[in-house]
Amino acid sequence: MGALCDAIAQALARGAESRVREALRQVPDAASYRMLTAALARAIDGARGESGVVARAFVLPVVLVASATRARVVPGALPDVDALVRLFERTQALGPTRNFGLSNALCVLPALEALTPQTLLALTRELEAQELGRLLPPAAITVPAGGEQTHLRFIVGAGLTAPESPGFTETAAHIGSWGAEFARLLQQQLAMPGVQLAVLPRPPLDLVGAPHAGRTAQLEVALNLFASNAVRRFRVAVGDPVAVVSAHEDAQIRVTLSSPFADDLTDGFCWPLHPADDLASVQGMILELFTDMRVHDVRVCASVLPSHRDNGAPLYPRADEWDRLCAGAAR
16 A cells, blocks of 8 residues: 555656546456545645645535425535534544634535545645635535435535644544534534424545545435335335345446335335445445345345336336346345
8 A cells, every 4th residue: 555655646746647547447346446545545645745744634524414395595604614613622523633724615526526636635735725615615505395305515624733643534533522513513503494404424534535435425324214214105005115226237226115016116216336336335235224124025136237128217126027137136
């Protein structure tokens, strides 16, 4: 890992960012992708300013579960970000970090993913809060009327530490000391009449690893919402559903719930795979969820299925299609 980190740092120092980006595109598997992004994060984190201290930017992923009696728009900027800073100071989550600051913007995943390695390196060396704010602007949360939906936002911050000292991503890694109060403060600052909002923060991460971690957290919350609501509907209508977990040619894992007692009752969930996602881990998490929910008939397709049916509709395989579509599948 050390040699890989040094090679990436040297490539970025020479302005050869394209080689790093090409390496990320060509990695053969998820484990290699995760190793390469971890080395990239270390290379960027190790950049030093003229004073010899390390300027460490970080990201706090936040999943929000929102519902509203009528469509509302929740502003994407926090009115009192200093309250969050005081929370981290009070709970000693800052450790040796100094000159600590947070942006008041709730930024979105595409903005964070658009930051190039060279941009991240420049931000780390210069630690320009204004530049972070320009690149990662606030994004309002549109809450439609009706059932619960998940939204993903990120809060960006930075601080200075000595090179040998742990940064905020390490000292605040144990979310138990500050997570509940953090969620309460965000709920208060984002509260609007007619909007029900649950805030689920995640530990801080570097700017390289945070996008995938936040994306995974949102998908896990969305999957749990889907499963709990859908299984409840099935049990009220026809009893326990049959769950089919299938991988598809468009790099998606799909979960399909159906029943042999109701041909017209089907529900499905889609998990788009990321290059860092491990297929077995995602499937294992899904199986564990249904085990906890006491759904006993869960079937996993052993082969990769087509993305669409002959009529062009996305393929969500029902239980009665199991033998034909998922021959040889093992539970």
